[in-house]
């Protein structure tokens with residue numbers, strides 16, 4: 159062995175796991191602490207770890223790890239370091255310098271072997287990704303089917319509590335047509351948590367309002383459940399206890415696919431005037447105030463994301479005064495999703511208004527943070543604007559939503 163090669167190897171050995179990970183783009187240049195992410199070889203989500211404290215890396219799935227940059231670069235590059243030539247190739251890779259002239263090199267045969275290993279792993283990764291997608295699709299199909307069952311299994315003959323709830327939250331008596339959409343289940347199970355055998359636990363059973371999510375073709379793609387307890391003023395929702403973090407469990411749940419679909423509240427989708435916002439109660443408050451206009455279709459999007467759609471990342475902006483603690487506990491200004499819609503959105507990324515709609519009224523929630531909501535509503539207006547259609551947003555008084563305005567709750 160020559161001194162030049164010795165020096166070359168020592169230089170490579172001096173490269174730390176973190177330095178090698180930075181050069182491979184696995185972590186950023188200022189990385190410190192523990193990193194979990196996809197393995198450069200077998201991918202996955204969080205099976206691959208790097209620790210700056212231990213100066214080590216490891217893949218749970220490949221069952222392999224190391225404490226120097228050489229081993230990490232060899233792993234990522236499928237280099238077999240058991241042979242002298244492979245080891246030297248990894249050294250060259252980790253310091254980014256060509257091998258000294260006199261060094262032993264990988265033979266053509268060894269190089270071909272390496273290429274074969276890379277090809278085989280690539281094929282394996284692709285098969286695993288296809289498998290995951292198939293599973294995701296199967297899960298989604300099952301969810302859609304179950305949520306359709308929940309909706310079609312519910313009664314269009316309203317439970318007294320569902321009718322009383324809508325009256326209390328909007329101040330208006332609902333016409334019978336509303337209950338074709340907003341159905342009732344007197345004994346609806348609220349699933350939460352899993353037992354030691356992995357089965358979901360029936361956490362609560364009670365009266366629920368069951369609404370459908372309907373796609374532009376009129377197909378039910380999901381359902382929206384609201385549990386009701388008329389003894390619990392002012393919002394008339396049951397107290398379901400708290401989750402593991404101590405936050406109250408939500409009294410609303412959405413199942414199946416909601417993105418790109420909407421909840422019909424009153425009227426027909428063939429109407430040219432559409433009015434709707436995020437929530438069911440707000441939409442019905444406005445419908446009531448307008449005396450359920452026969453020329454109007456009232457709807458709810460279910461949540462703000464489905465109403466307003468994704469933002470163009472370039473329009474992100476810093477909130478003028480809201481801050482949030484970062485990972486290290488430092489207060490940073492909050493970044494807000496901007497007023498510009500993401501370009502080239504697919505129709506299933508947010509709810510759609512039908513082509514024949516000429517007048518669209520969007521209802522803002524006044525009880526959410528005002529700058530965040532204003533950016534989102536501006537985004538919704540731009541996203542849904544067409545030639546021959548007017549789009550406007552109605553705002554309730556500051557700090558209220560329309561439901562609160564009508565009922566003073």
Ligand SMILES: [Zn+2]
Nearest residue numbers: 197200217220
């Ligand atoms: Zn791996």
